[in-house]
Amino acid sequence: MRSIAALGAAILGMLAAVGRIAIFAAETLSHLVRPPFYPREFGHALLTIGYFSLPVVGLTTVFTGGALALQIFAGGARFSAEAVVPQIVAIGMVRELGPVLVGLMIAARVTSSIAAEIATMKVTEQIDALVTLSTDPMKYLTAPRVLAATLVMPVLVGIGDAIGIFGGYLVGTGRLGFNPATYMTNTINFLEWHDIVSSLTKGAVFGFLAALMGCYYGMTSGRGAQGVGRATKQAVVAASVLILAANFLLTELFFAA
Amino acid sequence: MIELSDVQKAFGPKEVLRGVNLTIPKAESMVVIGGSGTGKSVMLKCILGLIRPDRGTITLDGEDVTEAERDAFLARFGMLFQGAALFDSLHVWQNVAFRLLRGSLKRPKAEAREIAVEKLRRVGLKADVADLFPAELSGGMQKRVGLARAIAAEPEIIFFDEPTTGLDPIMAGVINELIREIVTEMGATAMTITHDMSSVRAIADKVAMIHDGKIRWTGPVSEMDSTEDPYVRQFVSGSAEGPIEAVR
Ligand SMILES: Nc1ncnc2c1ncn2[C@@H]1O[C@H](COP(=O)(O)OP(=O)(O)O)[C@@H](O)[C@H]1O
Ligand SMILES: [Mg+2]
Numbered sequence: 001m002r003s004i005a006a007l008g009a010a011i012l013g014m015l016a017a018v019g020r021i022a023i024f025a026a027e028t029l030s031h032l033v034r035p036p037f038y039p040r041e042f043g044h045a046l047l048t049i050g051y052f053s054l055p056v057v058g059l060t061t062v063f064t065g066g067a068l069a070l071q072i073f074a075g076g077a078r079f080s081a082e083a084v085v086p087q088i089v090a091i092g093m094v095r096e097l098g099p100v101l102v103g104l105m106i107a108a109r110v111t112s113s114i115a116a117e118i119a120t121m122k123v124t125e126q127i128d129a130l131v132t133l134s135t136d137p138m139k140y141l142t143a144p145r146v147l148a149a150t151l152v153m154p155v156l157v158g159i160g161d162a163i164g165i166f167g168g169y170l171v172g173t174g175r176l177g178f179n180p181a182t183y184m185t186n187t188i189n190f191l192e193w194h195d196i197v198s199s200l201t202k203g204a205v206f207g208f209l210a211a212l213m214g215c216y217y218g219m220t221s222g223r224g225a226q227g228v229g230r231a232t233k234q235a236v237v238a239a240s241v242l243i244l245a246a247n248f249l250l251t252e253l254f255f256a257a
Numbered sequence: 258m259i260e261l262s263d264v265q266k267a268f269g270p271k272e273v274l275r276g277v278n279l280t281i282p283k284a285e286s287m288v289v290i291g292g293s294g295t296g297k298s299v300m301l302k303c304i305l306g307l308i309r310p311d312r313g314t315i316t317l318d319g320e321d322v323t324e325a326e327r328d329a330f331l332a333r334f335g336m337l338f339q340g341a342a343l344f345d346s347l348h349v350w351q352n353v354a355f356r357l358l359r360g361s362l363k364r365p366k367a368e369a370r371e372i373a374v375e376k377l378r379r380v381g382l383k384a385d386v387a388d389l390f391p392a393e394l395s396g397g398m399q400k401r402v403g404l405a406r407a408i409a410a411e412p413e414i415i416f417f418d419e420p421t422t423g424l425d426p427i428m429a430g431v432i433n434e435l436i437r438e439i440v441t442e443m444g445a446t447a448m449t450i451t452h453d454m455s456s457v458r459a460i461a462d463k464v465a466m467i468h469d470g471k472i473r474w475t476g477p478v479s480e481m482d483s484t485e486d487p488y489v490r491q492f493v494s495g496s497a498e499g500p501i502e503a504v505r
Contacts, residue, residue, distance in 0.1 A: 036360065125342035128307045132336045133355050133406075134328055 021238075024216045031136070031143040041144040049110050049145070049211070050152035054159070056105050061093070061160040064101060065167025068092055073176050085176065086186035089168035094191060094199045095255070098161035100247050103206030106153065107239040111214040114145055115235035118218025119228040127219070142215040146208060153207025154200040161199055198254040205250065206243045213239035258283045259304060259414070259446070264313035265470075266299055273299050275470030276313065286440045286447045288457050288478070290492060291467035292501060297450045298339055300467070301416050305334060317414075332361065335412035339419050339450075341403035343391035349402055350387035353377060356410040376405040381431045397424045404432065408439060415439065417449040421456050433459035454493060457481070466492060468501065 068089050076082045118141055121127050130137045165187055172178040217235035221227045259281040266274040273296040281287045289297050302308040304315055306322055315322045322330065343352050353373035356362050374384050380401040391399055400423055407415055417436060421429035433456050440447050440462075449460055457464060458478065465475040466489050474486045481493060491499030 038359075121344075125338045125340055126344055128302065128305075129336070129338055129342040129344070131307060132305055132331060132334060134331045134360050135355075 020220075021212075021216055024219075025212055027138060028142050028146050028212060028215070031139045032147055034139075036139065038140055038144055041140060042148055045145045045148035046152055048113075049106070049149050049207075050156060053106060053109060053156055056109055057102050057156050057160045058163050060101050060105050061098060061164035062167035062170075064097055065089060065093055065164035065169075066171040068097070068164075069168035069171040069176065073172075082176075085168065085172050085178065086183045087190040089172070090165055090187045090191050091195065093164035093168070094161045094195045096247070096251070098164055099157050099199050099202035099206060100243070101164075102153070102157045102160040102203065103210065103243040103247070104240055106149070106156070106207065106210045107213075107236055107243060110149065111210045111235050111239040112232050114211060114214025115218040115221075115232045116228055118215060119221035119231040122219060122221045123223060123225075123227055137219070142212075142219070145215060146211040149207035149211035150204050151207075153210075154203040157199055157203030157206075158196075161196075194254070198250065201254075202247060202250050205246050209242045209246060210239045213242065258318060259448075260316045261300070261304070262314050264300070264303055264310045264315060266296070266303060266308060266310050272470055274303070274310070277467070277470070277472055279465055279472050279475065281446060281448055282463070283446050284440070284444045285462040286436070286449065286460050287463045287465060288449045288451060288461035289465050289467060290451065290457060291473075292492075293452070295467050296470060297467055298418055301336070301418060301448065301450065305331070305336060305416070328361070332410075333413050335407035335410065335415040337400075337403045337407040337415075337417045337420055339422075341391075341396075341399040343399055343402055343406070345391050347390075348387065349377070349389050349391060349394070350374065352391065352402060353387075353405045353409050355406060362410055372409060373405070376409050377402070379408075379435060380405045381428055397428060400424065401428070401432070404435075411443060412445065414446045415448075417447065417451075419450055419452070421451060421453050429453065429456065430459075436460050454495075 069085050072085050072088045072092075073082050076084055076088075118127075121130075121141075127137050127141075130140060169180070169183055169187070172183050173180045213235045217231040217238065221231035261277050261279045264274050264277040265272070277296075277300060279287075279300075289300070291297055299308060303310045304322065306327070309323075317325065317330070317333075343349075344355070347355070350370050350373040351358065353376055354369040357364055357369040357372060358366070370387070374387055377384065377386060382398065382401055382405070386394070386398070386402075391402065394402065400420065404417070404420060407417070420432050420436065424432065436447060436449060437460055439445050440460075447460070449456070451457060451460075461478040461481075463475065464478050464481050466473045466486075468488050473488045474484060476484065481489065484490065487500050491501050497503050
């Protein structure tokens, strides 16, 4: 009986959190279309979220693309289908691994830093100070970060996809004996616009979720250093789970027959 | 004039304000004293709308602060936070000139900077501090930058939350004088929270003592030393003996 009550309480708590996050998201969107805007904050967010994430994105995807090529080659060999390496690497990277890996890396890198920064600002009364200086923290802090992440993530995912395919190409041509020209042609001919659009759409959605979770948990942080730690952890967990869940839904939307 | 009537605020089971009644007259300097943790900062935040009271009303010139137009309302205020609350991603001068760099009070960058440097000078900081980041300053310097930011846009109502805590006696004297000056010269309304009795004597027109979530005593500073109220007497003399418990 008691365990059922606890389960019920946990579920209610989760639903309440979902509701609060939905309201926070709606509020964020409303601030994106109402002035004043803070272009400097937006530019800064673009730089830190986008540009400075490039090394992480490149490293993650190049190794994954390479490993993917090895696996497909080994697996394909069991029924003499080694030749499909370029096609499957391309599809795997563009449709799934590119967006998901870049999304998760952004959750680790960007969500955590946004959450820690905003939570620290909250704990040290900087958020209160913003309000007293007639500046809406949602407009000044949340809106630019969420917008920047949403716009820049498709670019990062696009780059990640390309580098992942390139990783497969390096392994395919260097280790597995594929002809470079054929590998390229097979990749390009096989990919459809649909694949690329789905990849970039996923990127935008994941970017939105990653920044939103950082801002939400930062803004609602508890007090003290512990509050900041908790907010950061919760933000990264929530962003990661939401990205994976959204990935499933979007795959369903784009590719279910 | 700011009026608080029966303002109550609890955090969970902890009742911090239990019915605060206080009037802060226009163009006067009110100082609030009271033990640490008695809810002085919470009271200031309630007036500014940063914390929503559970009960009671707060009015500014007769208008309920919860119904006032937020931007116009906040434009009348300056606030020095207890922990200074400087934005650590911005240079010191950008902190001071924050209001002057955006929104309705926006002006050219060079002019905003000039004003910032002038305000920094008024709180006893040299111009070369302007281009540092807040993290590069000592606690007392941060406090003074916070003070410069609070007065930068020359607001009509200014709240100072422990302005001299962490300052050396000379700097504390400078700040006390500055607050006094702002009230007498600019005609501002000031509300200052402090534990520092020399500060109280230097700044206050009126004094209010908060204890146990309520205003215990309020009166002109001249009556503070002669009052019979045992709480005020104990606080002013700084004695461990008396009705205020040392452990709370
Ligand atoms: N946001 C908050 N959440 C929970 N408790 C709070 C919060 N702000 C203040 N308190 C509590 O209210 C009490 C009064 O705090 P405060 O007004 O900061 O005291 P002081 O009189 O020293 O300024 C303290 O016990 C503090 O722990
Ligand atoms: Mg305080």
